[in-house]
Amino acid sequence: MTQTITIRRPDDWHVHLRDGAMLEGVTAFTARQFARAIVMPNLTPPVTTVEAGEAYRTRIMAAVPEGIRFTPLMTCYLTDNIDPEEVRRGFAAGVFTAAKLYPAGATTNSDSGVTGVANIRGVLEVMAEIGMVLCVHGEVTSAEIDIFDREAVFIEQVLAPLLADLPDLKVVFEHITTEDAVRFVEAAPANVAATITPQHLHINRNAMLVGGMRPHAYCLPVAKREKHRLALRRAATSGSAKFFLGTDSAPHTRAAKESACGCAGIFNAPYALESYLAVFEAENALDHFEGFASLHGPAFYGLPVNEDMVTLEQRECAIPDTIAAGGDVLVPFHAGQTLGWTFSG
Numbered sequence: 001m002t003q004t005i006t007i008r009r010p011d012d013w014h015v016h017l018r019d020g021a022m023l024e025g026v027t028a029f030t031a032r033q034f035a036r037a038i039v040m041p042n043l044t045p046p047v048t049t050v051e052a053g054e055a056y057r058t059r060i061m062a063a064v065p066e067g068i069r070f071t072p073l074m075t076c077y078l079t080d081n082i083d084p085e086e087v088r089r090g091f092a093a094g095v096f097t098a099a100k101l102y103p104a105g106a107t108t109n110s111d112s113g114v115t116g117v118a119n120i121r122g123v124l125e126v127m128a129e130i131g132m133v134l135c136v137h138g139e140v141t142s143a144e145i146d147i148f149d150r151e152a153v154f155i156e157q158v159l160a161p162l163l164a165d166l167p168d169l170k171v172v173f174e175h176i177t178t179e180d181a182v183r184f185v186e187a188a189p190a191n192v193a194a195t196i197t198p199q200h201l202h203i204n205r206n207a208m209l210v211g212g213m214r215p216h217a218y219c220l221p222v223a224k225r226e227k228h229r230l231a232l233r234r235a236a237t238s239g240s241a242k243f244f245l246g247t248d249s250a251p252h253t254r255a256a257k258e259s260a261c262g263c264a265g266i267f268n269a270p271y272a273l274e275s276y277l278a279v280f281e282a283e284n285a286l287d288h289f290e291g292f293a294s295l296h297g298p299a300f301y302g303l304p305v306n307e308d309m310v311t312l313e314q315r316e317c318a319i320p321d322t323i324a325a326g327g328d329v330l331v332p333f334h335a336g337q338t339l340g341w342t343f344s345g
């Protein structure tokens, strides 16, 4: 008998679906495994108005294959001069589920991001008042800070002071990559949580740099030392409701990745659950998989859990070298490898 695991259908609390042909090419992968997803607003131009959020949601829905139920949860990209009332209106109208803080220059399409949190104090105050979640790309951007230290320094210089100033603000510290972030979130009150990607559970920085430069292991925040990966694995599989699934699937074409200045982002949507489950199995924590994948996220966001179930079978899953999407070629996470579980729907 094949071993199976059945859990409530998961949600992805951080994903990049892009736009245009890429959106049409990648949305089905996320919609196949997840009921809902927090969709990142870092398009060009970014999603900064209720109207743009609604229009983007419509384009996403048009890219969902017939017969599949999928709900995109939209986010508003915060800029230095965002109007707090626009964010309030978008939340009240059910268009925006969360707002996103990109420190200017921190990552892909973050040029219009925030240059100092003091500039968005007004909107953050409104968000704390209405109970709207702030999603945070937690890295400082100053040239003098080493890229491997940027998350830890962000905690000290930005996140801790922000939460001291607005203790009721609901914050998701996204795609955490360090033991420092794990500790910070564990010690924080219940209004602070974190998402963890599959790649940061599987790889450390060696994967990027040993035996050649491997652009498909490059994403932001960059993978750190092994001790950080181990801390992330402990956090994700601990059963703590403060940690939940957010793939940060971030497709860039193979050409854009394999370049003299390669883009940051790992495309992990097609086998996301298989990838996470490998970690829970290796950590002997299969009983905590459903919490991480399907329960903790809705609880934090104050949303109902999904009613339907999904099953994964303990059967080899061969990950292809490439995946065609939007008229382009993408290299998925785990390309060419075999995982031990297969999503069967």
Ligand SMILES: NC(=O)N[C@@H](CC(=O)O)C(=O)O
Pocket (backbone or CB within 6 Å): 016, 042, 107, 108, 109, 137, 218, 219, 220, 221, 248, 250, 251, 264, 265, 266
């Ligand atoms: N994670 C990444 O490496 N890239 C993301 C941006 C982000 O989430 O920081 C992207 O949009 O490509």
Ligand SMILES: [Zn+2]
Pocket (backbone or CB within 6 Å): 107, 137, 174, 175, 220, 221
């Ligand atoms: Zn990010």
Ligand SMILES: [Zn+2]
Pocket (backbone or CB within 6 Å): 014, 015, 016, 040, 248, 250
């Ligand atoms: Zn992201």
